[in-house]
Amino acid sequence: MKSPALFLSLTVGVTPATAAPPEGYFELKPGVTLESGDSWQDGDRHFRLFGVQACLRGTVYTDRSGARRDCGEASLAVLAAYIADTHPVCAPVAQTDKTVFVSCYAAIGADRLDLANLMISSGFAFASLDERGLPHHTPYAVVEQTAREKKVGLWQFDDVQHPALLLGQSAARGSTSP
Template sequence: MKIQAVIRTAILAITVSAGFSSEAGSASFTLLPGVTLETGDSWTMDGRHYRLYGVQACLRGSTYTDRSGKRRDCGEASLAVLGAYVRDTRPTCAVLFTSAATTYVACSASVGSDRLDLADLLIASGFAFAAVRADGLPQYPPYAVVEQMARDRNAGLWQFGDVQHPAFLLARARQAKRGAQ
């Protein structure tokens, strides 16, 4: 399992560096409780916006219906799970690349004696999704496989029949915006 995680992280780094300028030589950092979590896949630290590469959390304001029939904020559920992982595992993150406004990172979390990909953990638990590019393909295909496995197991938010993939909601919003122009 550790070898697969190392290989996956190496492939991710190669895939990302092929299309973007990376911050070569950037030291890794530990993501500690107390950072300002913005969503279930992003945070602000030292005045900089960070985001997990290849992950899409539920959008704040999107909802699902829990087992008791109550409408819940899906984005808040994703945020709470990211917060719990940060608190419990103190992930180590490495900068992959930086855009004008966002630094994209890959993070690993300590669970027992294992180091696990934080994005994998979030997606496998069913509280985050594989990010999708504008052309509809996954940013990082292995995360789409993890997402399908979580969906098949009805993990996390997938247990609720009305949960919608954020990519669907974002695409619908882009379509509506184009139609309004």
């Protein structure tokens, strides 16, 4: 299931944008119900960006003024802005009983850019990890490391916690939420 996403991520950056989505793609329109910075509901269907883990809602970071902010809300706000500003189109790459995993591209000028890559490189999302702790899509982990080193987005705040660590700790405790 990883190869379609890899193919998409390699071809999206070099294909000029057009007015209509290609066959097999659908528009991610404003008005969907965002659940997090990586997932949304559209009608009775649940979608999630493949290879992405947003900051968890209810977890906090301390901004430069000393105020505590909801990390998940920050991720969600950035995803909402990208949807409104870039009008992404998405294609399914994997599916479970409850979730359709998608790869999306955003149109910025004449360019098509991988939405997951934009979220991660801007520092408002992270590369998702599998049960072994390995990235679902290795290039996203490389992008995440670069964002961390450059301290962009949420990485500029010292107390931001990687959601994979929180989810792993929660799983080790047998809890359903971090």
